């Protein structure tokens with residue numbers, strides 16, 4: 569099975585819930601467990617929230633979400649054209665945050681890492697950030713009468 | 716509609732929303748802080764009965780409130796956390812400060 573979606577939405581906090589609903593709907597054909605759905609929703613919520621808070625920091629902008637389902641493998645790419653990250657390695661360390669005054673605790677990347685099978689972050693200061701995540705699902709053999 | 720905040724003796728009880736993300740967190744923290752500043756609040760109980768989703772923003776709400784009461788010896792508790800919320804609490808390391816009260820489970 570192959571399926572692909574591309575979404576682009578304003579970098580505002582109401583769209584965090586939208587992104588979660590969209591990804592949950594996108595993976596339903598995989599018959600995911602409740603836990604798998606929660607994992608993917610959490611990871612997407614973290615990536616989109618980071619784009620809104622850190623990438624654009626209240627400025628206008630768009631967040632892109634590109635998802636591909638290839639058999640049992642889910643690829644998710646969340647990108648922004650915001651301010652970017654100076655030191656990606658440091659940013660990905662648990663508890664590292666540049667915004668403690670906003671009650672951020674530096675757990676976003678750790679959650680993405682814990683709940684997905686792989687995580688890659690590419691960022692260019694003043695250009696933007698791309699977060700790529702993958703997760704493998706058990707493939708259910710399709711019934712003979714299905715396409 | 717049920718009230719989100721209750722004060723019982725020196726405990727602030729917070730009925731957490733269905734989804735705790737960045738969009739919900741700011742208002743929740745702001746309101747909680749008003750109770751913490753004005754009232755006789757020493758400890759906080761976060762009630763996750765209605766909560767089906769929480770990400771790092773929820774972790775920030777709990778830690779941020781804990782920091783406000785910890786210097787006066789205050790403690791934070793979580794009640795009615797379902798499996799998903801308990802997982803977030805575990806993976807985030809929140810357990811170091813958050814006392815998770817296991818209720819007689821009805822599941």
Ligand SMILES: Nc1ncnc2c1ncn2[C@@H]1O[C@H](COP(=O)(O)OP(=O)(O)OP(=O)(O)O)[C@@H](O)[C@H]1O
Pocket residue numbers: 614618619622623624648650651652653659660664665666667671672673674675676677678697771772775
């Ligand atoms: N899209 C982004 N654009 C710019 N900077 C980012 C982006 N995503 C993450 N960062 C940087 O990486 C740091 C770590 O991100 P992470 O999500 O792990 O923690 P946080 O967002 O600070 O806190 P939390 O996610 O726990 O609320 C952020 O503080 C920020 O400096």
Ligand SMILES: [Mg+2]
Pocket residue numbers: 614617618675676677771
């Ligand atoms: Mg984050």
